Amino acid sequence: MSNGFFKPANISVDGFEEPLPTPKADGSYDPVLTKEDLDVCSRRMWLMDTVSYSYATQNAPCAAFAAYYALRKIYGGDRAGFNKAMLNQLDCVFNATPPVSGLILGAGLAIEDAGHEAGQQAENDLKIGLMGPVSGIGDVFIWILPMTILGSIAGYMAMEGSPVGILLWLLIWAGLLVWRLQNYNQGYNAGVSVITSMADKISVLTDAASILGVTVVGSLIYNTVKLHTPLTFQYGEIALPVQEGVLDLIFPNILGILVTVLVYRLIKKGVNLSMIILGIIVVSCVCAAFGILG
Amino acid sequence: MEINAIQAVLIIILAGIRAADMYSTQLFPFMHALMCWLVGIILGDAYTGLVVGGTIQLMSMGAAGLGGSSAPDYGMAGMTATVLAIATGNGDISVGLTVGVAVAMLYVQLDVIFKIYNSWVFKTIRSFCEKENYPAMLRSFFLSHIYLFLQGALPMAIVIFFGQTAVEAILAIMPAWFTQGLSVAAGILPVTGFAMLLTFMPLKKSWPFAIIGYVAAAYLGLTVLPIALLAGMIAVEYFKLHTQGLSAAPSVAGDAAQISGGELEDE
Incomplete structure (x- = not known):
């Protein structure tokens, strides 16, 4: 790890040669974290993301790794206080959409920066309380919508042999990366109330964005789910191909739509996705063998 | 076509990086079409890479919202399918695609082992923290990255060294209705991606x-x-x-x- 990008230049890993922090009259402390320190947290969170996820404390180790140098700076020469703070980070269950978790963790560090050990309980409550709502927003904006819109455009264009959609996706994703490499700052500066009230306004944006997603999915079901039946009705001399003569006249690619509805229902009922995929392969083979699909 | 040593090494490294990136740096998470395209470029057939990647991409949509071992690992599926489609080189991607999805269903079970392994990593990290051995604690975090790299790279090595022979053996004994069925299935499979995605939509x-x-x-x-x-x-x-x-x-x-x-x- 190079000095500067993943580690602030002016602090050692574990020297503890800094002076002991002194509390003010009301027991709180002067905040010491700078923009640079919080940038380092964001970058360290990016390096970890969700790599340490385990059944024990979920993603807490990643949050602890990210906060390491920020806590070193907050506790200065207070070796015992730092150790307690690190163990608190490791033991406080945490799991939020990683690219936006800096918002919560930054707000948490703001509390610890001012309160030290006395702030840890409030920090833990904040992390546990906000990880659900913030992930709800984060999952939609980081995963589901980009996957729908950029992923389906990239996938569809790639099927046609063009990498343009993939490059477009990479470009927009890079923009998100630039933002997340400093997002502890937003959390730290915004504080608790702003992050909580943000959720209200974003729900309208979520609805608007899902309009875009659902429209694109609607068009792609027609374009990419391909079912064709070679069956033909015979009326003496006259042959009527079922696909071109009947089905396409009702709705183009009606079979694809019916299969989508069926699979959607199965997933909603909780049928295992691997079973659905196996089922599609088996049914395809049977239908191909009897000339129903082809 | 024959995969030469340099191509094999590049693809194995790419598979390792993809697996580690997926859970850590997330420079290209869920970008299966990109991975397949890159495999195609390494093997000198970018077009097949794109077509396979596009199909897998559409199949996988919505899987990001699931996580864990509840869906096949589509990145592994795509890369395996691309390698097999280009190596067996008969222009039909459906066999490679099916084998790729099958491999990915097995592969995703490794996810459980990873989480158990991570419990051990967590214990290691925590005990170093208790002993106030902070440099060792910080180093221990990267045990997870290393494991993930190997989890991606080793299965890909198996696919590269044995996959082509296995698929050719399957193709040799496979009846016509089965090949036909697989290409029908390849046309239908993107439906799983859309259906999964719609369950997350209002x-x-x-x-x-x-x-x-x-x-x-x-x-x-x-x-x-x-x-x-x-x-x-x-x-x-x-x-x-x-x-x-x-x-x-x-x-x-x-x-x-x-x-x-x-x-x-x-x-």
Whole structure:
């Protein structure tokens, strides 16, 4: 790890040669974290993301790794206080959409920066309380919508042999990366109330964005789910191909739509996705063998 | 075609990086089409890489919302399918695709082992922290990255060294209806991605837009980019319409959003 990008230049890993922090009259402390320190947290969170996820404390180790140098700076020469703070980070269950978790963790560090050990309980409550709502927003904006819109455009264009959609996706994703490499700052500066009230306004944006997603999915079901039946009705001399003569006249690619509805229902009922995929392969083979699909 | 040593090494490293990146740095998470394209470029057949990658990408949509071992690992599926489709080189991607998905269903079971392994990593980290051995604690975090790299790279090595022989053996004994069935299945499989995705969408509210998208594609013959643009403009207007009240009367912002949401629900 190079000095500067993943580690602030002016602090050692574990020297503890800094002076002991002194509390003010009301027991709180002067905040010491700078923009640079919080940038380092964001970058360290990016390096970890969700790599340490385990059944024990979920993603807490990643949050602890990210906060390491920020806590070193907050506790200065207070070796015992730092150790307690690190163990608190490791033991406080945490799991939020990683690219936006800096918002919560930054707000948490703001509390610890001012309160030290006395702030840890409030920090833990904040992390546990906000990880659900913030992930709800984060999952939609980081995963589901980009996957729908950029992923389906990239996938569809790639099927046609063009990498343009993939490059477009990479470009927009890079923009998100630039933002997340400093997002502890937003959390730290915004504080608790702003992050909580943000959720209200974003729900309208979520609805608007899902309009875009659902429209694109609607068009792609027609374009990419391909079912064709070679069956033909015979009326003496006259042959009527079922696909071109009947089905396409009702709705183009009606079979694809019916299969989508069926699979959607199965997933909603909780049928295992691997079973659905196996089922599609088996049914395809049977239908191909009897000339129903082809 | 024969895969030479340099190509094999490059693909194995790429598979390792993909697996580690997926859970850590996330430079290209879920970008299966990109991975397949890169494998195609390494093997000198970018086109097949794109076609396989595109199909896998569409199959995988919505899998990001699931996580864990509840869906096949589509990145592994795509890379395996690309390697096999190009190596066996008969122009038909459906066999490679099916084998790739099968491999990915097995592969995703490794996810459970990873989480158990991580419990051990966590214990290691925590005990170093208790002993105040901080440099060792910070180093221990990277045990997870190393494991993930190997989890991606080793299965890919097996695919590269044995996959082609295995697929050719399957092809040799396979009856015609089975090959035919697999190519039918390859056409249908993207449906799983869309269906999964729709379960995450507020369909109750926004189902009419699915039909607008269908009409634009089926009857107007528009491609996906112009449709996305049109839908984007509808979304902008929707957003403007529903935030007008919010900015005019900030004190009742929450209520306004709830009321407008409620109205839509009723429609």
